[in-house]
Amino acid sequence: MRSMLVSEAVSEEAAIGFPPEVSEFRRLDWPVISGNDETVGQASAEIDPMEMVSLASEFLQGLGIAVIAVLLCERAARLTMTSLQRNLLVSVMFSIGTIGPDLLAAPSSSGFSFDIGNVFVVLAMTYGGWITLTVTTAVAVLGRLWLGGAAVASSVLAVLICSAIGLAFAQMVKGRRVSIPALAGVGLLASVSLISVFLLPREIAMETLGEVASIAIVANVVAAVVIGRILELQRSHFGTPRLKEAPLGTTDTATGLLNRRVFDKLGPELAAAMNWAGQPYSMALIDIDEFDQVVEAHGHAAGEQTLRHVASVVQSAVRQTDMVASFGGQAIALVLPAYDAERAFGLAERIQSAVADTPFHLDGIEIPLTVSVGLHTPLPRKESFWIALGQADTALNRAKSTGGNRLEVAV
Known part of the structure; x- marks a missing residue:
C-alpha cells in the first residue's frame, strides 16, 4: 500500500512540476499523505x-x-x-x-x-x-x-x-x-x-x-x-579547591587569613577561572580606620587583636568560595567569584555595617571600629588581575582620603 502511494505521489509531483530537490526530499524522507485517503492521512500524523x-x-x-x-x-x-x-x-x-x-x-x-x-x-x-x-x-x-x-x-x-x-x-x-x-x-x-x-x-x-x-x-x-x-x-x-587545600604555612599569623604570597598566587588563578566560566568577579580592599591610633593608645598586641577581630567579622560575612587574605598592614583583600558590581556593593555595605555593629572590647573598654572599602568589578576578559587590583587600591585610597568609614567604587 505504501509503495503504491509513494509511486502515485511521485507521478503526481512530476505532473505538477515540483522542483527536483523538493520531489527528492519528499520521496526519500517524508511520509506521503493522500488527499483521497483519510485513513492514511490520519496514520501519517502519528x-x-x-x-x-x-x-x-x-x-x-x-x-x-x-x-x-x-x-x-x-x-x-x-x-x-x-x-x-x-x-x-x-x-x-x-x-x-x-x-x-x-x-x-x-x-x-x-x-x-x-x-x-x-x-x-x-x-x-x-x-x-x-x-x-x-x-x-x-x-x-x-x-x-x-x-x-x-x-x-x-x-x-x-x-x-x-x-x-x-x-x-x-x-x-x-x-x-x-x-x-x-x-x-x-x-x-x-x-x-x-x-x-x-x-x-x-x-x-x-x-x-x-x-x-x-x-x-x-x-x-x-x-x-x-x-x-x-x-x-x-x-x-572549579577555582575554589585550591583555596581549601592551602598547605600549612600559608596563613598570616596576625589575622589567621591567607597571607599575601598565597593571595598573589591564587588570586590570578581564581580570576582566570571566572574568565574561563564567562562569569564576573569583584575585588575589594578593606582598611581599618584609625588603626594607628589604636596601636599608639593600646600597644601592638592590641593592634593584632583588632586585626583578628575585623578579619573574623569579614570572614563570617562572605562565602566559603570567596578569597579573604591579608594584604599587608591593616588591609584585607577579597576576591569574590561570580559577584557582579551590584552584589559586590551590597556585600561591602554589609561588611561595613557588621564591623561597626559588632562590639570589640579591649581591656574592658569597648573600642568603636569602622572600615573603609575600595571596590572594583573588572570588565570580563578586558582587565588583568593586577590592573583590577590597582583599581580597587585607588578606590580605597579615595575612601581613606575623604575621612574614612566610606565605600568607594573604582571608576
Whole structure:
C-alpha cells in the first residue's frame, strides 16, 4: 500500500512540476499523505512505535556524546594554561558536543535528525563566553552545511536562532547561579528554533511539526537541564579547591587569613577561572580606620587583636568560595567569584555595617571600629588581575582620603 502511494505521489509531483530537490526530499524522507485517503492521512500524523524507539535511541546516544564532551571540559579546566588557551580548548569540547550527535546519529525513517547539539549552542555563552559562542556557532553551521540535505537551510537557521537565544540567556543569568528551572526554561526557548522548518515547503513543514515537535521540545528541556547542571556544578567547583587545600604555612599569623604570597598566587588563578566560566568577579580592599591610633593608645598586641577581630567579622560575612587574605598592614583583600558590581556593593555595605555593629572590647573598654572599602568589578576578559587590583587600591585610597568609614567604587 505504501509503495503504491509513494509511486502515485511521485507521478503526481512530476505532473505538477515540483522542483527536483523538493520531489527528492519528499520521496526519500517524508511520509506521503493522500488527499483521497483519510485513513492514511490520519496514520501519517502519528509516529510509529518503532519510530519512537529509534528517536529515543538517537536521543540517548546524542546525550551520551554531550556528557562526554562536558566531562572533557572539566579536564580542560584543570590544566595549567592561559585563559585564552583554556577558552579555545573548551570551545573545541563544545563544538564536539554540538556536531557529534549529528555525525554519529542514524537518521530516522522519516528523515528527521534528532538534534540536541543545539543545546550546546544555547549554553555556549553562559559557560564559555564570546570565544566559545563564536566557535561553537561556526562549527555547528559548517557541520550542517557539510551534512547537506534538503533541510540544510532550516538547520542553519535553527543554529543561528539558538545562538541568539543563548546570548540573551547569558545576559539574564550573568553573575548568578543558573537554577534547574532556568535551564529548563532555556531548553524550552531553544525549541523556538523549530520554526526554521517553515523554510521547507509548507506541507512538509506542517508534517514535521506534527510528528516531532513535542518530542523535540521534551528532548531540548531534558538535555539543557542535564548538560547545564553538570556545567554549573563544575563551574561552582572549579577555582575554589585550591583555596581549601592551602598547605600549612600559608596563613598570616596576625589575622589567621591567607597571607599575601598565597593571595598573589591564587588570586590570578581564581580570576582566570571566572574568565574561563564567562562569569564576573569583584575585588575589594578593606582598611581599618584609625588603626594607628589604636596601636599608639593600646600597644601592638592590641593592634593584632583588632586585626583578628575585623578579619573574623569579614570572614563570617562572605562565602566559603570567596578569597579573604591579608594584604599587608591593616588591609584585607577579597576576591569574590561570580559577584557582579551590584552584589559586590551590597556585600561591602554589609561588611561595613557588621564591623561597626559588632562590639570589640579591649581591656574592658569597648573600642568603636569602622572600615573603609575600595571596590572594583573588572570588565570580563578586558582587565588583568593586577590592573583590577590597582583599581580597587585607588578606590580605597579615595575612601581613606575623604575621612574614612566610606565605600568607594573604582571608576
